[in-house]
Amino acid sequence: MYVTLRTEPVATPPYLKxxxxxxxxxxxxxxxGSYLFYEGxxxxxxxxxxxxxxxxxRLLEDGRRQVISFGxxxxxxxxxxxxxxxxxxxxxxxxxxxxxxxxxxxxxxxDPELHQKLLQAALGEISGMQDHFMxxxxxxxxxxxxxxxxxxxxxxxxxxxxxxxxxxxxxxxDIGDFLGLTTETVSRSFTMLRKRRIIAIDNIHTxxxxxxxxxxxxxxxx
Amino acid sequence: MYVTLRTEPVATPPYLKxxxxxxxxxxxxxxxGSYLFYEGxxxxxxxxxxxxxxxxxRLLEDGRRQVISFGxxxxxxxxxxxxxxxxxxxxxxxxxxxxxxxxxxxxxxxDPELHQKLLQAALGEISGMQDHFMxxxxxxxxxxxxxxxxxxxxxxxxxxxxxxxxxxxxxxxDIGDFLGLTTETVSRSFTMLRKRRIIAIDNIHTxxxxxxxxxxxxxxxx
DNA sequence: CGGGTTCTTGACTATCTTCAACGAAAGTGG
DNA sequence: CCACTTTCGTTGAAGATAGTCAAGAACCCG
Numbered sequence: 001m002y003v004t005l006r007t008e009p010v011a012t013p014p015y016l017k018x019x020x021x022x023x024x025x026x027x028x029x030x031x032x033g034s035y036l037f038y039e040g041x042x043x044x045x046x047x048x049x050x051x052x053x054x055x056x057x058r059l060l061e062d063g064r065r066q067v068i069s070f071g072x073x074x075x076x077x078x079x080x081x082x083x084x085x086x087x088x089x090x091x092x093x094x095x096x097x098x099x100x101x102x103x104x105x106x107x108x109x110x111d112p113e114l115h116q117k118l119l120q121a122a123l124g125e126i127s128g129m130q131d132h133f134m135x136x137x138x139x140x141x142x143x144x145x146x147x148x149x150x151x152x153x154x155x156x157x158x159x160x161x162x163x164x165x166x167x168x169x170x171x172x173x174d175i176g177d178f179l180g181l182t183t184e185t186v187s188r189s190f191t192m193l194r195k196r197r198i199i200a201i202d203n204i205h206t207x208x209x210x211x212x213x214x215x216x217x218x219x220x221x222x
Numbered sequence: 223m224y225v226t227l228r229t230e231p232v233a234t235p236p237y238l239k240x241x242x243x244x245x246x247x248x249x250x251x252x253x254x255g256s257y258l259f260y261e262g263x264x265x266x267x268x269x270x271x272x273x274x275x276x277x278x279x280r281l282l283e284d285g286r287r288q289v290i291s292f293g294x295x296x297x298x299x300x301x302x303x304x305x306x307x308x309x310x311x312x313x314x315x316x317x318x319x320x321x322x323x324x325x326x327x328x329x330x331x332x333d334p335e336l337h338q339k340l341l342q343a344a345l346g347e348i349s350g351m352q353d354h355f356m357x358x359x360x361x362x363x364x365x366x367x368x369x370x371x372x373x374x375x376x377x378x379x380x381x382x383x384x385x386x387x388x389x390x391x392x393x394x395x396d397i398g399d400f401l402g403l404t405t406e407t408v409s410r411s412f413t414m415l416r417k418r419r420i421i422a423i424d425n426i427h428t429x430x431x432x433x434x435x436x437x438x439x440x441x442x443x444x
Numbered sequence: 445c446g447g448g449t450t451c452t453t454g455a456c457t458a459t460c461t462t463c464a465a466c467g468a469a470a471g472t473g474g
Numbered sequence: 475c476c477a478c479t480t481t482c483g484t485t486g487a488a489g490a491t492a493g494t495c496a497a498g499a500a501c502c503c504g
Contacts, residue, residue: 081349127303137402
């Protein structure tokens with residue numbers, strides 16, 4: 001099922017459009033559901049997310065999927081290895097993207113500052129992935145969910161009337177594939193946190209953090 | 223137990239010695255058990271492994287540990303994020319290391335080729351970590367062990383009399399902490415592979431690959 | 445050779461997955 | 475705009491995988 005995505009025609013792949021119509025575009029827009037690139041594609045552009053949310057995934061032959069990361073504003077996605085993309089990348093929430101030529105990575109000139117910015121972003125990504133390792137390798141289901149919510153609330157949450165809340169545009173399956181859990185376990189963990197009055201769930205995609213301290217405690221296994 | 227490592231005196235930390243005695247050393251040697259750096263240390267040097275094996279780890283407050291990677295010849299370790307190390311790094315097998323100043327990352331000059339080499343190494347690390355994600359998040363115990371052995375045999379195995387074999391200097395606990403398994407599960411998986419005649423275990427730290435195809439099949443969940 | 449660590453094995457348990465059913469939400473077409 | 479269909483989320487029951495606890499064996503080091 002997932003595997004077929006790769007071969008399905010993608011409505012106007014944004015990266016193609018970029019390359020063809022605008023040799024050095026400022027910003028570009030990508031619609032929900034469209035793909036920026038697939039695993040194995042040669043890397044021509046990196047993208048800085050200006051608004052919206054991206055999803056970076058990797059597939060196993062049998063359909064198992066790992067969500068590598070969610071791309072939020074400020075993130076830069078599309079770092080090459082041996083010149084190729086090593087994840088798929090699609091758009092979860094309509095996004096504004098700033099493309100950078102891959103060649104900026106290869107050479108300091110003509111823009112050493114941009115080069116350095118992309119390099120620092122790559123280094124930051126390494127560091128961020130290591131937190132993710134800890135989560136995937138060592139934590140229980142409830143710890144994973146609590147970690148996820150804590151990190152997301154700090155990163156992209158907003159305070160409305162003094163209450164910390166969080167939009168989660170991704171599905172429960174996405175969260176599961178990000179944390180190495182099944183949809184059912186994600187759902188049960190949410191329910192558990194809700195029943196203990198640590199979070200509240202407004203709309204399915206909106207989480208309200210009622211007790212951040214306890215949530216953070218749970219994320220560390222207390 | 224693990225946590226105390228951080229505060230114990232380390233016999234002559236190599237990185238200190240480097241900084242103090244030799245402003246731009248060629249190669250340096252690090253003894254088994256010594257630490258190159260700890261999480262939170264400012265990054266002054268990166269190290270290219272020339273021989274030996276390093277271990278990069280991260281700790282949780284309660285002592286749970288994630289082995290982030292094993293550093294084999296050709297690997298470059300010590301990439302900073304915000305100028306700091308974000309793992310501990312110690313020596314599993316006496317190592318020869320080539321230190322590079324961190325400043326090589328910050329500037330293209332005076333050595334743009336070295337700068338580019340370190341950058342490419344960082345990008346390669348991102349890609350490698352994504353395989354690790356797949357393994358941690360989606361694979362069963364036997365798949366993890368089979369993946370680990372397959373990758374290691376390809377990367378650092380040697381063929382002796384037409385037989386592929388593999389030195390594993392790390393403990394079963396290290397392997398477990400790398401794969402997100404307990405020592406016992408690692409041990410049982412090895413035993414299972416041995417009983418099915420897919421591997422043979424010579425000395426505890428030497429694995430002989432008897433049936434690479436089946437091993438690789440298991441690594442993908444067949 | 446002896447003491448300590450590491451590895452293996454067994455029995456039991458817990459956690460998470462699987463399978464299944466149902467309800468809610470969202471998308472589609474008349 | 476409403477019925478229909480499909481997807482997504484929740485919940486329950488049962489089962490499997492991996493973890494825990496415990497003991498003994500193998501290995502390593504002085």
